[in-house]
Amino acid sequence: MRIDLPDGRQIDLPLAKLVWIPVAALIFVALITVFYQVDTDEQGVVLRFGRHVETVGPGLHFKLPYPIDQVYKVRTETVDVQEFGYRTQNRSGQMTRGYEEESSMLTGDLNIIQASWAVQFSRHQPEDFLFNVKDPEDTLRDIAQSVMREVMGDRASIPILTVGRAEIQARARELIQEYVDQFEMGIFVTAVNLTQVEPPTPVIDSFHDLNRAEQDAQRFFEEASREFEERVPRARGEAERVVLEAEGFLQRRTNVARGEAQRFTDTLEAYELARNVTRRRLYLETLEERIPELREVIIVDQEMQSILPHFNLREER
Numbered sequence: 001m002r003i004d005l006p007d008g009r010q011i012d013l014p015l016a017k018l019v020w021i022p023v024a025a026l027i028f029v030a031l032i033t034v035f036y037q038v039d040t041d042e043q044g045v046v047l048r049f050g051r052h053v054e055t056v057g058p059g060l061h062f063k064l065p066y067p068i069d070q071v072y073k074v075r076t077e078t079v080d081v082q083e084f085g086y087r088t089q090n091r092s093g094q095m096t097r098g099y100e101e102e103s104s105m106l107t108g109d110l111n112i113i114q115a116s117w118a119v120q121f122s123r124h125q126p127e128d129f130l131f132n133v134k135d136p137e138d139t140l141r142d143i144a145q146s147v148m149r150e151v152m153g154d155r156a157s158i159p160i161l162t163v164g165r166a167e168i169q170a171r172a173r174e175l176i177q178e179y180v181d182q183f184e185m186g187i188f189v190t191a192v193n194l195t196q197v198e199p200p201t202p203v204i205d206s207f208h209d210l211n212r213a214e215q216d217a218q219r220f221f222e223e224a225s226r227e228f229e230e231r232v233p234r235a236r237g238e239a240e241r242v243v244l245e246a247e248g249f250l251q252r253r254t255n256v257a258r259g260e261a262q263r264f265t266d267t268l269e270a271y272e273l274a275r276n277v278t279r280r281r282l283y284l285e286t287l288e289e290r291i292p293e294l295r296e297v298i299i300v301d302q303e304m305q306s307i308l309p310h311f312n313l314r315e316e317r
Contacts, residue, residue, distance in 0.1 A: 033066040041077035074126035085116030111157035128186030
């Protein structure tokens with residue numbers, strides 16, 4: 001076979017040598033395609049003539065040359081995120097909004113809210129992820145939007161905007177996973193996160209006023225509860241103290257009254273046994289009790305004539 005060179009010369013090559021050139025090329029291509037590397041966060045799905053034969057883990061592996069065997073690598077150890085109502089700039093990390101067609105939601109009480117959320121997922125079954133559904137990530141996105149609108153449509157706007165986020169996230173993740181499992185997409189939904197839920201712009205100021213009023217009401221309730229917890233035990237303690245003092249006073253008065261009654265009984269019995277002696281004793285005891293209360297004492301005789309000068313019996317000597 002004659003070959004024309006660029007400088008105008010011609011050379012003759014045997015046909016056998018020309019046949020070995022594509023054969024050598026094919027052998028080279030086969031050699032470089034029989035070995036393949038699977039990264040640590042991946043799994044390799046091996047197809048032989050289009051049929052799945054095995055799934056291998058990370059490391060260096062051998063397969064039959066192309067096009068007999070083909071390998072599809074699926075990242076199974078990483079968690080990806082699908083964003084709805086916003087997009088995150090990879091370099092700056094800032095969120096870009098303006099996706100109203102995704103974020104506008106109709107609630108169960110026929111109000112409109114703006115919701116932004118994210119779905120975190122991983123590919124835990126690489127064979128199902130590759131072969132059961134065409135464009136599984138786009139399908140997951142459609143499922144997530146449908147489920148979130150369903151969940152929002154079953155609830156009133158005020159709980160959604162205030163205390164219902166955790167319950168909505170859990171319910172949305174549960175429903176999305178049910179649909180994914182039903183379609184055998186090989187995806188595991190790790191979390192659904194509501195990043196922002198707010199009313200439409202024209203009414204957002206009124207909503208903030210309502211939210212502040214609810215916070216004030218909650219604060220007033222907590223302050224009242226705290227004051228109740230402080231005052232009630234103190235009042236109960238004061239009441240118990242008064243009751244105990246009253247019981248003690250009752251006991252003292254009862255004992256004193258019983259003692260006075262017993263003393264009077266004893267005195268009466270003594271009087272009946274010896275009237276003159278008892279009368280004189282009572283007289284002297286009364287003088288002994290009352291004389292110290294007097295400022296001065298005057299001693300007189302029977303004609304009311306003073307026989308002693310005035311003197312102060314209470315003066316200390």
